[in-house]
Amino acid sequence: LPEPLASQNDPSHAAHPSPLWHAFADMSKVPETRVVLERGQGVWIWDTEGRRYLDSTAGLWYCALGWGREELAEAAAAQMRKLATYSTFGDMTTNTTLELAERVASLSPMPNTAVFLTSGGSESIDTAAKIVRRYWNVLGRPEKRVIVSRGMAYHGIAGFGTSIAGIPANREGYGPLIEDVHVVAADSTQELEKLFAERGHEIAAFFGEPVRGAGGVYPPVAGYWPEVERLCRQYDVLLVCDEVITGFGRLGAWFGSAHYGIQPDIITGAKAVTSGYQPLGVVLCNERVQEPFYSGKAGVLRHGYTYSGHATACAVGLRNLEIMETERVLERGAEAAKAMVELFEPLRRHSMVKQVRTEGLLAGIEICEDARKRVPNVVDQVLWQARKNEVMTRNMLGHSLQFSPAFIITQEELRFYVERMLTSLDAVA
Ligand code: PLP
Numbered sequence: 001l002p003e004p005l006a007s008q009n010d011p012s013h014a015a016h017p018s019p020l021w022h023a024f025a026d027m028s029k030v031p032e033t034r035v036v037l038e039r040g041q042g043v044w045i046w047d048t049e050g051r052r053y054l055d056s057t058a059g060l061w062y063c064a065l066g067w068g069r070e071e072l073a074e075a076a077a078a079q080m081r082k083l084a085t086y087s088t089f090g091d092m093t094t095n096t097t098l099e100l101a102e103r104v105a106s107l108s109p110m111p112n113t114a115v116f117l118t119s120g121g122s123e124s125i126d127t128a129a130k131i132v133r134r135y136w137n138v139l140g141r142p143e144k145r146v147i148v149s150r151g152m153a154y155h156g157i158a159g160f161g162t163s164i165a166g167i168p169a170n171r172e173g174y175g176p177l178i179e180d181v182h183v184v185a186a187d188s189t190q191e192l193e194k195l196f197a198e199r200g201h202e203i204a205a206f207f208g209e210p211v212r213g214a215g216g217v218y219p220p221v222a223g224y225w226p227e228v229e230r231l232c233r234q235y236d237v238l239l240v241c242d243e244v245i246t247g248f249g250r251l252g253a254w255f256g257s258a259h260y261g262i263q264p265d266i267i268t269g270a271k272a273v274t275s276g277y278q279p280l281g282v283v284l285c286n287e288r289v290q291e292p293f294y295s296g297k298a299g300v301l302r303h304g305y306t307y308s309g310h311a312t313a314c315a316v317g318l319r320n321l322e323i324m325e326t327e328r329v330l331e332r333g334a335e336a337a338k339a340m341v342e343l344f345e346p347l348r349r350h351s352m353v354k355q356v357r358t359e360g361l362l363a364g365i366e367i368c369e370d371a372r373k374r375v376p377n378v379v380d381q382v383l384w385q386a387r388k389n390e391v392m393t394r395n396m397l398g399h400s401l402q403f404s405p406a407f408i409i410t411q412e413e414l415r416f417y418v419e420r421m422l423t424s425l426d427a428v429a
Pocket residue numbers: 060119120121122123125154155156157209213214242243244245270271
């Protein structure tokens with residue numbers, strides 16, 4: 001088997017184990033392959049040994065602008081010097097927070113959007129889930145509390161997000177989770193229609209990612225989203241688009257729902273809103289959803305986080321969105337996406353590859369079943385080879401590799417990626 005890339009720089013090796021418990025990791029294996037990263041510029045990152053990698057995933061799907069943008073560091077520093085934050089609890093906030101909400105609302109596909117702020121995707125999902133349940137409760141229909149989600153969906157790891165997870169492994173082993181949830185087959189609007197017809201009176205909302213991301217990058221089948229929107233309207237089910245990955249430009253439009261021509265009731269977002277330079281999540285609500293909460297009917301929504309509306313995160317978000325507009329970053333991402341489809345042709349044809357799924361600047365490169373049977377941990381083996389070949393990539397569920405670079409990736413960098421991935425696949429084949 002190819003040797004994993006051991007980090008000689010890793011102080012946790014053998015004698016000095018690090019106390020750091022990594023996220024989504026088997027801690028019995030992490031010290032063998034840990035990479036300690038130090039700096040970044042554009043789509044490139046460097047580890048503490050000075051090794052360079054093309055960051056083909058933009059961190060965890062978030063670094064839309066690329067690394068090393070001084071303006072974002074300056075925006076954070078300027079805000080911290082004035083007032084680092086003040087929580088948006090009760091009637092307090094900061095001007096920076098108000099401005100960020102205004103800017104996000106102006107990009108929303110829904111008119112007169114209200115923006116609830118969190119520190120990330122999981123908090124945004126739990127906020128959306130609590131808002132939809134509370135919405136029906138206040139309207140005198142407490143029986144409408146079932147949340148429907150899609151197979152292989154990823155909605156973060158907080159209480160509701162874990163409970164509605166479509167990836168079974170993410171739900172297992174925690175005992176009873178939140179009740180009244182239901183997972184449907186990802187692309188079947190027939191199953192959804194049958195469920196809505198039978199149980200629509202109990203269903204609060206349908207949650208879905210415009211493109212299922214962490215589940216392996218699966219774009220929807222043609223016509224899927226307009227049909228889901230139609231069914232939600234027909235059966236009076238709120239439509240929640242989880243745009244933690246697709247929000248803020250990944251598919252070329254500001255939101256994936258706009259890309260697919262639909263108007264959800266709620267959109268959750270995070271990641272690219274700050275390019276990941278600060279943790280920030282958003283929950284966009286249309287007029288219908290706001291109404292009971294803004295009219296006084298619902299009283300206080302007893303929900304929110306210490307860092308809801310964190311001023312430094314908002315300052316970075318504002319600067320990030322401003323740069324995205326002034327530097328035509330979405331357009332550049334869309335151009336890169338177009339080039340990607342063509343440049344990925346040799347990857348598609350590689351004997352190790354079953355399928356390359358693309359949508360916007362997203363791709364899932366699935367390794368063929370034969371190789372998965374033949375080579376133990378084959379996706380990790382490719383990933384370790386890729387590291388040796390200066391590409392940082394990510395294993396999705398043991399079958400596919402993630403591609404979700406910064407929107408500013410150049411054609412030359414796309415070619416570098418393809419070349420190095422072909423070499424890495426050859427080494428494992
Ligand atoms: N929803 C989707 C679609 C995601 O992809 C993610 C994270 O990748 C989340 C929610 C959770 O976001 P976070 O990790 O910021 O809590």
